[in-house]
Amino acid sequence: MTEPRTLYEKLWDSHVVAEMPGGASLLYIDRHIVHEVSSPQAFVAMRESGRRLRRPETHLGVADHAVPTRSRGGEIPDPQARAQVAELEGNVAEFAVPYADLEGPEQGIVHVIGPETGFTLPGTTVVCGDSHTTTHGAFGALAFGIGASEQGTVMAVQALPQARARTMKVELVGKRHALIDAKDIALALIAKIGSHGAVGHAVEYVGEALAGMAMSERMTLCNMTIEAGSRMGLVAPDEVTFAYLKGRRLAPKGAHWDAATAYWRTLASDPGAAYDKVVTLDLSAIEPQVSWGTSPNQTLPIGAAVPDPQAIADASERRETEKALAYMGLTPGAPLTSVAIDHVFIGSCTNGRIEDLRAAAAIVRGRAVAQGVRAIVVPGSAATRAQAEAEGLDAVFTGAGFEWRFAGCSMCVAMNDDRLAPGERCASTSNRNFEGRQGPGGRTHLMSPAMAAAAAVSGHLADVRDFA
Amino acid sequence: MPAQPFTTVSGRAAVMREENIDTDIIFPARFLLITARAGLGEYAFHDRRFDGSGAEVPGYVLNTAPFRDAPVVVAGANFGSGSSREQAVWALVGRGMRAVISSSFGEIFYSNCLRNGVVPILLSEDELAVMMDAAETGAAFTVDLEAQELRVEGLPTRTFEVPAERRLAMLNGWDETDQIVNQYGDEIAAFERGQRGIQPWLYPEEHDA
Numbered sequence: 001m002t003e004p005r006t007l008y009e010k011l012w013d014s015h016v017v018a019e020m021p022g023g024a025s026l027l028y029i030d031r032h033i034v035h036e037v038s039s040p041q042a043f044v045a046m047r048e049s050g051r052r053l054r055r056p057e058t059h060l061g062v063a064d065h066a067v068p069t070r071s072r073g074g075e076i077p078d079p080q081a082r083a084q085v086a087e088l089e090g091n092v093a094e095f096a097v098p099y100a101d102l103e104g105p106e107q108g109i110v111h112v113i114g115p116e117t118g119f120t121l122p123g124t125t126v127v128c129g130d131s132h133t134t135t136h137g138a139f140g141a142l143a144f145g146i147g148a149s150e151q152g153t154v155m156a157v158q159a160l161p162q163a164r165a166r167t168m169k170v171e172l173v174g175k176r177h178a179l180i181d182a183k184d185i186a187l188a189l190i191a192k193i194g195s196h197g198a199v200g201h202a203v204e205y206v207g208e209a210l211a212g213m214a215m216s217e218r219m220t221l222c223n224m225t226i227e228a229g230s231r232m233g234l235v236a237p238d239e240v241t242f243a244y245l246k247g248r249r250l251a252p253k254g255a256h257w258d259a260a261t262a263y264w265r266t267l268a269s270d271p272g273a274a275y276d277k278v279v280t281l282d283l284s285a286i287e288p289q290v291s292w293g294t295s296p297n298q299t300l301p302i303g304a305a306v307p308d309p310q311a312i313a314d315a316s317e318r319r320e321t322e323k324a325l326a327y328m329g330l331t332p333g334a335p336l337t338s339v340a341i342d343h344v345f346i347g348s349c350t351n352g353r354i355e356d357l358r359a360a361a362a363i364v365r366g367r368a369v370a371q372g373v374r375a376i377v378v379p380g381s382a383a384t385r386a387q388a389e390a391e392g393l394d395a396v397f398t399g400a401g402f403e404w405r406f407a408g409c410s411m412c413v414a415m416n417d418d419r420l421a422p423g424e425r426c427a428s429t430s431n432r433n434f435e436g437r438q439g440p441g442g443r444t445h446l447m448s449p450a451m452a453a454a455a456a457v458s459g460h461l462a463d464v465r466d467f468a
Numbered sequence: 469m470p471a472q473p474f475t476t477v478s479g480r481a482a483v484m485r486e487e488n489i490d491t492d493i494i495f496p497a498r499f500l501l502i503t504a505r506a507g508l509g510e511y512a513f514h515d516r517r518f519d520g521s522g523a524e525v526p527g528y529v530l531n532t533a534p535f536r537d538a539p540v541v542v543a544g545a546n547f548g549s550g551s552s553r554e555q556a557v558w559a560l561v562g563r564g565m566r567a568v569i570s571s572s573f574g575e576i577f578y579s580n581c582l583r584n585g586v587v588p589i590l591l592s593e594d595e596l597a598v599m600m601d602a603a604e605t606g607a608a609f610t611v612d613l614e615a616q617e618l619r620v621e622g623l624p625t626r627t628f629e630v631p632a633e634r635r636l637a638m639l640n641g642w643d644e645t646d647q648i649v650n651q652y653g654d655e656i657a658a659f660e661r662g663q664r665g666i667q668p669w670l671y672p673e674e675h676d677a
Contacts, residue, residue, distance in 0.1 A: 435515070
């Protein structure tokens, strides 16, 4: 009788190459996604040391962070972005890395196309020079973000020294209300445990609610896990996972598919497996969430008012609140629904999937973007964009006054020309409300796609339940 | 790429009394379009140091005389959270900042520090408060990686820990990739043979052939 193990422990145990002196383990890396912004220095290191990629087929390259989304094809206007994409294209050609061409059907945000192509699979280790690599944990993969130096190591040796994480179980109990999205659940969790509440832990989401969640929602949960400080979010693979993956280009086929699904079914945490920490979240108590500050834990239900620092006893929390309110230009005590917005951004690796666009379109249909608001929809991938167009969602958005863009990270990271001017305020489906994240001086409110759509048609932060 | 060997760093410590100083604050995303890793020091904490017109923000710690060139940072919890960008660490190195002290770090940032000759030191909230007060008086800080000691003028010497592997690599300027190639090449090959038997679908290069 072996000790019951968690999903994380099974993934960990099945990837240990060797124990290293000093306590770290050398962990085998199955998959690596490469984008234009974090990879150049890793390729330089490979070239300078004369190394080759150990297994080029286990890497996948794509340009997403800096690419323009207004048009696709032709020369990229920004010379720095143009050079960066050209450098990636040169690197993937030189090192024989499979590449999703910028103008091709598989281009998109790393964390959207990994799953869409079947590159991301249960039971694997997945890394990328991007902190939101947590997303892939939704498939029961051990997936985490790494730095450029580590990327170079993975390219050369297909392994990384890692310290074993502690485990945290997040139990989702109760039934959520209609229009409560995975994004609301994620934000409520971060507000509850804090922006560093899960540091050092691999977070596994469990509970009956998971069974009813599409892969897109599970990805949203795992994606946002980094905003609670954890490098890894996890959901055990099940029939929903298998149905999503079956037939994808890089998913196993034929006899391999049968063997793979049999293997994947063994990954779920064993009954009685112990976690270092357990957090319970009652979904029935969650209302639509909106962030008001400059850290994702600074989030409240939409019916609440802007916090008043004077009412906060803890000196450190009071100082953090004052700092955030000053940056955000908010008045203590004002209802959140009174906060007027300038921009709306629907997209990102958090909420740029087809289900997200459908949820937003359902609110937008038959309504118009409020006067003075600029609203953009940036699909997470070329495939998502094509699917949305096949369903007529693009027409719903453009008919209401939204701009309909090509795939990329866009206004989630503001590395292309999609960015806020200083002082402008945005209702955003992205993952970070950090200072300057959407452009220097820009102000970000995080929320679900349906909530962002409600804000777009209202001209101010709004409660999506008023639009049902 | 081997980093410069690290032994000790000494000097004043710049205090940042706030939590959640994320890597977007340390190195704003728009500068990520630069693909070099040298010369990034001028962008470190850029939007805190400069206003929209490019003028220095008066009173910001890194714009204040005794702390302008501080080689040590003492900051509130969750320092280096957010994005995985290693540029955040390269920018610190570019400014000569070789040690960061906080009560918690973003994990990817922490890992990046250890690969670039920056020593991250974890303290309790209470100890951190004491260090902040001392640093603001201009006390001299010495971070000794060999002895794993933090010596602050006027305070008792305190030991700290970093992962043993990384400590040795930093002291010697070893390259991590070389180390793995030299010491674990056979184990990696053996792992792959084993995994190929259990999860053959993970070896697309063989299926396509």
